[in-house]
Amino acid sequence: MTQSELFIQLLINGVTLGSYLALIALGYTMVYGIIELINFAHGDVYMLGFMISLTFLGFLGVRGTLGGWQLWVVIFGVMLVTMLCTGLINMTIDRIAYKPLRRAPRLAPLITAVGMSFMLENLGMIWKGPSQILYPDIFPAFDIPNGLFGLNTMVLFTTKDVFLMGVTIPLMVVLTLFIRRTKMGKAMRATAQDREAAALMGINVENVIRTTFFIGGALAGAAGMMVGLYLNTGRYLMGFDAGLLAFTSAVLGGIGNVTGAMLGGYVIGFLNAISDQYLSPEWTRAIVFTTLILVLVFKPSGLLGERTPEKS
């Protein structure tokens, strides 16, 4: 493998990792934007998305690689149901764990979120066991540069990579349009700016919060399923690991800012790939968090965040 091939591979690894991190990061940033809560349980909703989609695939009896219309029907059918489930789960988490604490000091729901995260992790462990879980390899991996273009290269870029980006990026675009163009999106933006003023203008704030949790959960569920299809492996702690990186992405991009979360996801994805490749995996965490600290020291509101006056 030449140095340039290595670098191209790094870009591919970074973009794919960034794609699913960004999808998870959106959930952190949206919830923070609305109720100023870091929902630590969000990473575990992503893990549940992995497990729920796996269960549905099991119901359908899918084991090996599929092709043709079957592939698309199964993937998008299961993904829709998974997103619905994780969306509802996230809404339920809000209803049970955060809503009663809406007027409590900020620290209370934060601790509750950590507790919720542990609960979900243990639930995942009881459900699918503590070891690695095999996810059926249903999406065909076709080597594009070698197979399609006849290039003789060691760079690995398959239909799976295209599929991962082809699903995650449109989801992000749809979300952005939803927030910018729809009435609900407007209500969300209003609530994020000032919850009380929004309520005075006749916006049903609780409804907005519910919707936010639903969308965040649905995106995390989609990310969980995509990772399953892409990596074909997972475990109950995957939410903790990805959650940590996604949360960092959200903060890096400017927490509360939707575009920032996506940007942050890709930046963290690249940082991970670069550090794994040119340094050593032992250093990856240190590199990621050092970058985060540096960004926050010089630009406390994150890459794209705006400095908002502290609310009283």
Added chain:
Amino acid sequence: MNAFRVLSLVALVSLFFVLAACAAPTAAPTQAPPTAAPAATQPPAAAKVIKLYASWPMQGSMIPEGTAMLNAAKMALDEANSQVAGYTLQLVFLDDASPTTGSWDGTVEANNAQKAIADEQALVYFGTYNSGAAKISMPLTNKAGMAQITPANSYPGLTKKGYAAGEPDIYRPSGKVNYFRTFGADDFQGASGAAWAKCLGFKKVYILDDRQLYGKGIADVFEKKAKEIGLEVAAHEGIESVNIDFRALLTKVKASGADVVYFGGLVDSGGPQILQQMDSQGLFKAGVKMLSDDAMYTDAVPAAVKPEIINGNLLVTFASPALDQLPTDVGKNFYKNYKAKYNADPIGWSIYSYNAMLVILDSIKRAAPKLDAATNVTAKRAAVLDAMRATKDLPGVSGNITFDENGDPTTYLMSGFLFKDGKYVWQKNISGDMKCQ
């Protein structure tokens, strides 16, 4: 009034916790299988009874392994009719797992060791399974001058210098060796793996470990040995064990030109994921293999990845030969009798448990004249301990057993397995100084 209420509530809650804490360890012995010798029944000739206290986890996922170890020990005892030189032997089994967590617990282990020490008829402490538990019971039995023998502890620092500060002297407050193992420490395994890799014709190895006591220890030994014997080491790196995405790392492995990846770590710290992605990143297709340790010698691996992808691509080392191909007569009989008696195959640990019981029986036999003359428990324990330390060329399941001055076995049997046709297939006996044919 209100303050009083709060106070009484606090008192009540703390009382509850104290009770719960007390209840936990005492509950453990009652959990022992009913087959363990009941301590209450005293035979008439009480003076001629020797008790052996065994301690390892017997709960949750440890039940199969714990049972297989206990079965092998009992079989050795039964074969001697529980009689040695006029003494009747009783095996008292204690579970060192906490009922609340299901895994070994330091408090319970300490309690078990104290129980054995307090029993005037107890001359040998047989255990533990977990190296961490041995760290707790070793100093206790050492102070009491009681011999301790383990069938399973593999952490080298328990008997050897150079692992953690103060080891192994911190486990030997009396300054004397009282702890023996029939199972060789992890350093044997790392070295055997490296020698085997060389013999298999690998040129360049990429070493990964899970940064834990066991995984890093074994990978370090592997690296040292590999360098000694001229197997090129491309790199040695620690992985984030909760990670599931190792693609970037494996890209680097691919670029390094290594033809084998050595993974030192537990089965739940990333091994199967690395296998999975070695396949999807095309490493297996390029002829790269994975070599790993005994923790990856488990059916949990083919359950976590598609077995087809690791067929012919996963090699593991394990501290026992194929159990139906044991080299000695003792071993052949062991396998035959175990199958007949329990209607199941023994597992790797059974061998070491059986060997440990053979050592105990032999030591008591040789100590018998001194035992007869001894007037107090300290002298009896010292007699058995001295005899055990002098164990030499005792025929065991996989070869003769001799202890070195640290209590480690001088010879040690390792095997290499290849995952083939959906299962682990024995390849050959391996060792750190093996010659390649």
